[in-house]
Amino acid sequence: MGARQNLTIQLAERPRGDIIPGQTFRQVRLTAPTVNSLSEGQVLVEVLYLSLDPAMRSWINDVRSYLPPVAIGETMRGTVIARVLESRSHSAVAGDLITSFNAGWTELAVLSDGQFDVVSSSSMPANGKLTDLMGVLGITGLTAWIGLKHIGQPKPGETVVVSGAAGATGSVVGQLAKIRGARVVGIAGSDEKVRWLTEELKFDVGLNYKSSDFREKFENATPDYINVFWDNVGGEQLDVALGRAAKNSRFVMCGGISQYNAALHEGPRNITNVVYQRVRMQGFVVFDHIEDYPAARAELAHWLGEGKIKRKETIIKGGLRVAEQTLVGLFRGTNTGKLLLEQKSPSDPGTT
């Protein structure tokens, strides 16, 4: 009987447009690491969940960005929740659950101290779930909190418009803005998502950008113009929003999911409104604000526990084999709320 294999997904080529399953990535079976692979200060983990995020599309482009691009032949990057199988670290024992940005798309990984955080149940609200660590209490929730704190700064009564509002970050942005007393307009890509925004999350208005009268409805929904625009999408929605910018408005530039796959980007024609309306349009990257994480996590856990922040997850089963198709689905809007891939259920016993 041969050594155990470790299914790993590597970047095979850089897509020019859409990710093509079976071509952009390749599935390789490497010899699995074992307890003998560990040095002092390391743990062997098995991945339970992969976080799937729009930013992943940008990580595989060879452009100057906030992280170096994933190299051809490198394991695809991403946040995971994993279980410790073996430990030579003082930070964790076998059986611990951890989150990590250093394992990536693989079944088994060796991580060193500093590359993982042990999950502490004390920081979770009573109604918290393990997977919230990749959603409301993870990078996507932190992104919402930090972008609103540093750039958006919504005041009571202001109009906040969120694009990608039914996604993991956008849904938290809108709810935080409601908590801060703002009037919130959410934009999403289906009537079902829009219903979730208005009926469950209590957004004041929900707009389906695919409807034929989207621009007209957008204008009607912003009679006093936009004080804060949260951009997850770019492209046409950003352009329309610039056309409706209020004086001294803040445009929180978080992402541009409509543009990541586009070979030829389209710029916002209403950019001149940045001058006329004195818009502050500012990009940010959550990783620059690690000092804010504790305060942000504490507040997000509080509102989650109070039921003031609701969340939805779209959890895809099938493990790493379907990771590529699942990521493609993200760009087609298949998910509401946080999109996760379950590689292995936490209730399955650990494998050694």
Next chain:
Amino acid sequence: MGARQNLTIQLAERPRGDIIPGQTFRQVRLTAPTVNSLSEGQVLVEVLYLSLDPAMRSWINDVRSYLPPVAIGETMRGTVIARVLESRSHSAVAGDLITSFNAGWTELAVLSDGQFDVVSSSSMPANGKLTDLMGVLGITGLTAWIGLKHIGQPKPGETVVVSGAAGATGSVVGQLAKIRGARVVGIAGSDEKVRWLTEELKFDVGLNYKSSDFREKFENATPDYINVFWDNVGGEQLDVALGRAAKNSRFVMCGGISQYNAALHEGPRNITNVVYQRVRMQGFVVFDHIEDYPAARAELAHWLGEGKIKRKETIIKGGLRVAEQTLVGLFRGTNTGKLLLEQKSPSDPGTT
């Protein structure tokens, strides 16, 4: 013999693209105001100089902006230097020189207290000229100072790139940035302007955006990318600059002369770099910062007096009759430095 006439230029129609002399504006001869027209607190003035500015093109568009559009049939708006002919105000006496934003394109005007500022020679450096009140010491100089203070904030050693660098605002921006220790790259539209920037104003690099290898030269001139970009132009230059944005760079959005005349605007395709490089892209309007004027004027007068700020003027003679053609010329890049129209020489005697 009939009453004296007052040549006035009114907006006749809103241009869709370029201003068309003889069509966009109309020249009307109204009955001239006289001393009998004055109420208590008013002055009768004759215009000596008109300031011609890129923003004028935007003032005649019917769009939501920082000022209401000039109405059809209204006197064209603009800053003037004028001489008081008659006064029923305690603020001025006949013979005083004043600046005003409320007279517009007309030979004679009645202004009320609060609508004009009397020129005080004590606030001018020894080498100052009357027309500096529309240039380095006027709105264009104030614009440079205020945009750098609130948004650009150049630090010693940083790379500052200025578009429209040979214009009235851009030339002051670059020189202030040099005074603050930055490395300055100026973009202009002719080799002659570029020579003025590098030889007279001591910019580190000058680039002619009309040269065929502009993009390559731009890259070579910004090996450490751009920390501050001052945008007077928009369009392609803004797009190229976004492609070269440094991490945490500031884009001072002052104007978009390349776009004012365009019926169809083009947006910057590199807008996604706002996220990747955490760019702060912020528009401003000088009139929002009146509280800064005294400090800004004092510093600008100081550097002008020291010879650390140099300026050039392009003064067109011919009076109001050629105002339209002169404004059209501004968009074709005919001027270096501040563009002025001389309606009447200050050395000519006052007319009553």
